[in-house]
Amino acid sequence: MPTGRRRSIAAGAALLALAGCAAPAAEAPVAADRPWDDVLAEADGQTVDLWMYGGEEAGSAYVDDVLAPAAAELGVTLRRVPVSDTGDALDRVLSERQAGVTDGEVDLVWVNGENYAAGRQAGAWLCDWALDLPNRQYTDPDDPLLSSDFGVPVEGCESPWHKAQFTLVYDSARVPEPPTTMAGVLDWAQANPGRFTYPAPPDFTGSVFVRQVLTSVVGGPGEVPVEFSQEAYDEYAPALFDRLAALRPALWRGGDTYPQSQQELDRLFADGEVDMTMTYGPATLADLVADGTFPETTRVLTLEEGTFGNASFLALPSTSGDSAGAQVVADLALSPEQQAAKADPGTWGQFTVLDLGLLEEADRAAFEALPASPVVPPYEELSENAQPELSADWVSPLDEGWRRSVLAP
Amino acid sequence: MSPRRRAVLLVLPALVPVAAVVGAALVSAVLLSLGLTPLVGRPELSLSAWRAAAGDLGTATRLSLGIAAASTVLAAVLGLGIALSATAAVRRSRLLGALAALTIPVPHLVGAAAMGLLLADSGVLARWLGVSPDAWPSLVGGPWWVAVVAEYAWKESAFVALVVGGVLASRARSYDETAALLGAGRWARFRFVTLPLAAPALGAASAVTFVYTLGSYEVAALLGRPYPEPLPVMAVRLAGSIDLAVRPQAAAVAVTTAVLALAAVLLALRALRRLSAWH
Numbered sequence: 001m002p003t004g005r006r007r008s009i010a011a012g013a014a015l016l017a018l019a020g021c022a023a024p025a026a027e028a029p030v031a032a033d034r035p036w037d038d039v040l041a042e043a044d045g046q047t048v049d050l051w052m053y054g055g056e057e058a059g060s061a062y063v064d065d066v067l068a069p070a071a072a073e074l075g076v077t078l079r080r081v082p083v084s085d086t087g088d089a090l091d092r093v094l095s096e097r098q099a100g101v102t103d104g105e106v107d108l109v110w111v112n113g114e115n116y117a118a119g120r121q122a123g124a125w126l127c128d129w130a131l132d133l134p135n136r137q138y139t140d141p142d143d144p145l146l147s148s149d150f151g152v153p154v155e156g157c158e159s160p161w162h163k164a165q166f167t168l169v170y171d172s173a174r175v176p177e178p179p180t181t182m183a184g185v186l187d188w189a190q191a192n193p194g195r196f197t198y199p200a201p202p203d204f205t206g207s208v209f210v211r212q213v214l215t216s217v218v219g220g221p222g223e224v225p226v227e228f229s230q231e232a233y234d235e236y237a238p239a240l241f242d243r244l245a246a247l248r249p250a251l252w253r254g255g256d257t258y259p260q261s262q263q264e265l266d267r268l269f270a271d272g273e274v275d276m277t278m279t280y281g282p283a284t285l286a287d288l289v290a291d292g293t294f295p296e297t298t299r300v301l302t303l304e305e306g307t308f309g310n311a312s313f314l315a316l317p318s319t320s321g322d323s324a325g326a327q328v329v330a331d332l333a334l335s336p337e338q339q340a341a342k343a344d345p346g347t348w349g350q351f352t353v354l355d356l357g358l359l360e361e362a363d364r365a366a367f368e369a370l371p372a373s374p375v376v377p378p379y380e381e382l383s384e385n386a387q388p389e390l391s392a393d394w395v396s397p398l399d400e401g402w403r404r405s406v407l408a409p
Numbered sequence: 410m411s412p413r414r415r416a417v418l419l420v421l422p423a424l425v426p427v428a429a430v431v432g433a434a435l436v437s438a439v440l441l442s443l444g445l446t447p448l449v450g451r452p453e454l455s456l457s458a459w460r461a462a463a464g465d466l467g468t469a470t471r472l473s474l475g476i477a478a479a480s481t482v483l484a485a486v487l488g489l490g491i492a493l494s495a496t497a498a499v500r501r502s503r504l505l506g507a508l509a510a511l512t513i514p515v516p517h518l519v520g521a522a523a524m525g526l527l528l529a530d531s532g533v534l535a536r537w538l539g540v541s542p543d544a545w546p547s548l549v550g551g552p553w554w555v556a557v558v559a560e561y562a563w564k565e566s567a568f569v570a571l572v573v574g575g576v577l578a579s580r581a582r583s584y585d586e587t588a589a590l591l592g593a594g595r596w597a598r599f600r601f602v603t604l605p606l607a608a609p610a611l612g613a614a615s616a617v618t619f620v621y622t623l624g625s626y627e628v629a630a631l632l633g634r635p636y637p638e639p640l641p642v643m644a645v646r647l648a649g650s651i652d653l654a655v656r657p658q659a660a661a662v663a664v665t666t667a668v669l670a671l672a673a674v675l676l677a678l679r680a681l682r683r684l685s686a687w688h
Binding site for chain 2: 085087094098114115117118121122194200202253256257258260271273392395396403407408
């Protein structure tokens with residue numbers, strides 16, 4: 001999930017709204033078990049507010065022009081509420097939950113990873129509904145990306161929306177012989193002072209990069225246990241921070257400072273100040289090259305050992321008063337037609353969560369007819385050797401440890 | 410009804426909402442920072458959030474005070490200069506005053522974005538001067554917070570000029586002419602007439618600038634660096650942390666900022682009371 005750096009005043013307002021309230025029970029409420037026709041009947045006429053990161057034009061256009069009209073045909077009015085950071089939506093739900101609101105402003109959230117985990121921690125999401133959606137039959141029940149979200153079990157508390165793959169990006173005109181492993185990338189950065197940097201965690205992308213380096217310095221994928229424990233942290237983190245501290249003098253501006261967000265790194269890459277950038281949403285690259293922001297020689301750097309992959313989801317807040325409508329929208333978003341439309345690079349270019357082998361012939365043909373991009377390789381190639389994300393519990397300690405050990409030793 | 414009581418009654422409609430909003434916000438922040446209203450878990454009185462934040466609080470406080478002081482001094486000097494030239498008898502300087510006032514409605518966020526585009530190492534200025542990004546000093550995100558201070562000084566100098574200019578325009582001319590008739594030179598008139606007349610307004614505007622800069626987030630977040638970070642940036646980072654248990658620390662930082670701002674206001678009021686023209 002893309003995350004803006006800026007937290008709005010909503011965070012502060014949420015803090016204030018908590019005055020005098022005790023923390024509510026943390027168990028997640030569950031959806032009523034009932035036939036799908038009943039859900040459809042109740043959803044008719046409801047208005048669903050989908051809160052999602054608003055910084056991606058293609059995503060906003062897809063929801064407004066493709067998903068919302070399809071929802072309207074089912075009798076559900078879908079409204080997109082843009083937020084600068086998905087955490088804003090979570091803050092809203094948490095404060096509504098504190099206040100005992102049952103018809104909240106948030107009906108559906110585009111979420112994954114740490115915001116999902118934080119919501120689970122506080123019982124903010126409705127559970128036991130996502131596995132019952134009719135279109136769920138087209139997903140692979142054994143797909144690890146769909147059963148666990150950054151190490152937190154999904155358990156029907158959120159419905160998959162699309163897949164993402166952490167990707168390094170380079171300019172082939174300036175890096176004629178790109179490295180092929182993460183260790184190679186670090187060595188390349190060391191050998192080319194000032195031409196590489198990464199966003200400072202807790203920026204989402206910077207944080208993923210640090211975890212990717214962790215996987216590399218300890219000897220490859222699978223070495224670091226997915227579940228966080230203090231012992232594992234104490235065992236593995238020092239090597240990571242030593243490596244990044246050693247790399248520091250060779251970074252952009254001598255490692256004296258770091259870009260604060262992926263957008264800032266993208267700007268440095270676009271201006272030719274660095275030769276590599278990185279993203280968890282490679283789908284946007286085609287557009288950036290097409291509109292001339294990135295050079296035409298921009299290419300994706302695939303690593304031999306693979307990179308982190310994850311799926312992002314639609315979660316349904318426990319405070320929503322229109323949960324039937326929200327389930328209908330989540331099911332619609334999972335339909336082969338919507339997934340194929342969204343996977344089209346001309347629309348949004350997001351990788352599907354469906355298992356093409358489970359689709360009917362005509363639906364599969366729609367996916368196979370999608371145009372290939374000269375910049376972004378197909379998902380099968382990108383996701384080769386994809387590694388499951390570490391548990392969300394790893395994120396905060398690693399971000400904080402990086403601040404202490406690398407940023408401000 | 411005594412005049413004093415009537416004065417209090419007249420102020421009440423303005424005072425009550427301010428006190429209610431600020432008071433409620435401060436009280437809830439203090440409660441949260443003391444662990445009494447946690448987002449998850451059981452309420453329990455503890456100083457652990459304060460202790461956890463303490464490590465960075467000192468650095469953040471020094472940095473915030475430094476940025477606020479530098480911005481305020483620059484804004485005061487610039488603002489006074491604009492106010493003086495705008496109230497001078499030359500027509501062209503009025504244009505200068507009007508131009509300065511134009512910056513007032515520009516939001517700080519927009520100002521910060523513009524300052525970034527201007528001063529960044531591949532920004533407009535560097536390109537105009539033909540300096541390569543490597544050779545350009547790091548004004549944006551650099552160790553001296555140049556772009557941040559420049560943005561505050563630029564925006565707030567217009568505010569200072571407006572306040573000081575208003576006072577000078579209504580009062581300075583006749584005093585100035587009298588002093589000139591009595592044989593006072595240019596420098597003497599500035600020191601003994603204009604400056605004392607402008608001082609209370611300049612002091613009050615500087616105090617507002619200082620407190621505003623101390624508590625403002627967006628400019629420092631946009632043009633600053635990840636470490637060290639000023640108090641408001643630290644508070645927002647912690648308040649947005651994915652670890653809900655860190656949020657009390659954000660409240661602790663917010664409370665520290667509020668206390669510093671209050672202290673600055675009280676000091677400024679005391680200093681202003683000493684100025685002869687303030688009654």
